[in-house]
Amino acid sequence: MKMSRLYCLVLVLLTSLFYLNDFSNMYVKSWRWWLFIDYVSVKLFPLLVVLWLTLSKKMRLSEFGLTMQTMPSFLVAFLAVTLVGTAIDQNGYPLIANLPGYAALGGMPAITNPIWDWIDLTFGLLMVGIFEELVFRGYMHTFLNRYTQSPFVIVIISSVAFGLIHWSLGLHAVLITSIIGAIFMITYLRTRSLPAIILAHFTINFIDFAGVIPKSVFNFF
Numbered sequence: 457m458k459m460s461r462l463y464c465l466v467l468v469l470l471t472s473l474f475y476l477n478d479f480s481n482m483y484v485k486s487w488r489w490w491l492f493i494d495y496v497s498v499k500l501f502p503l504l505v506v507l508w509l510t511l512s513k514k515m516r517l518s519e520f521g522l523t524m525q526t527m528p529s530f531l532v533a534f535l536a537v538t539l540v541g542t543a544i545d546q547n548g549y550p551l552i553a554n555l556p557g558y559a560a561l562g563g564m565p566a567i568t569n570p571i572w573d574w575i576d577l578t579f580g581l582l583m584v585g586i587f588e589e590l591v592f593r594g595y596m597h598t599f600l601n602r603y604t605q606s607p608f609v610i611v612i613i614s615s616v617a618f619g620l621i622h623w624s625l626g627l628h629a630v631l632i633t634s635i636i637g638a639i640f641m642i643t644y645l646r647t648r649s650l651p652a653i654i655l656a657h658f659t660i661n662f663i664d665f666a667g668v669i670p671k672s673v674f675n676f677f
Contacts, residue, residue, distance in 0.1 A: 460602075462514060467599050469505050470591045471617065473497040480623035481561035490565050493574065495583075502587045521594025521650035530652045537643050537656035541636050542663055546674040548632040557627030577666045585657035592618040592637065593644045593653065611641045636660070 477497045484490045509515040515521075525533070567573040594612040604610065619634025640653050647653075663669050 460499050463521055463599055463602060463674075466505065466509065466515070466595065470502055470595055471621075474588075474591065474621040475623070478562075478621065479562060482492075483623040485565055487565040487567045487569075487572075491572070492566070495580070499580075499583045499587055500517055502591060506590060519595065519598040520590045520595070521644060521648070522590075523649045524651035525647060525652060526549070529647060529649075533643055533647050533649075533652035534562060534656050534659075537653055538637060538659045540639055541656060541660040542674050544632065544636050544639070545660055545664055547676050548635065548670055552631060552633070555628070555631075557631075560626040560629070561624045563625065577662065581661045581665065584661060587656045588618070589640065589650050589654045589657055592621075593640055594650050597641070597644060607642075607645050611638050614638075614641045 480493045615634045615637035618637035619630040
């Protein structure tokens, strides 16, 4: 298989299920089935694809953004991305509330089992951070860099692609997650390393969903 075809195939394999997965927000009412679909489609499947590519030596881990980073660089990247991303996540929606758009088409069913709820808020959100970053920052950069070296183009395309995986949550959610995705990619272009961004991604989501840290701490509007 020619390398260009391989890279295109990998892009389709890694991204398509993220867009299709949002249909479960619209039609799946059982949280057990929702979790099953989510964990298989956008956690297990990307893991298997990455393992296949790296173990068969078709691609390197560095092409997914998994490279080492000095501890000072890691801490600065983690803290900066977490604070900026959380500020955007917690304050962005009121700022764009008057923009035209469409309402959320569905959402995740409430998990009524407290054990499974906590598992999803910890392990599940960590997996979200890992695989969304591997796909929409690490691999997306590798793919786009074959066609353009423009940081602006890479940031715009990758952030829009990332925002659109949240399409079922409404246009405002797409806009906010696109902006946060741009912050993630700008940081990745600076560091060429994903671990700090992955941890920041998890932390932003944990603050938003877990209710452990009061959101009022980050509300400015």
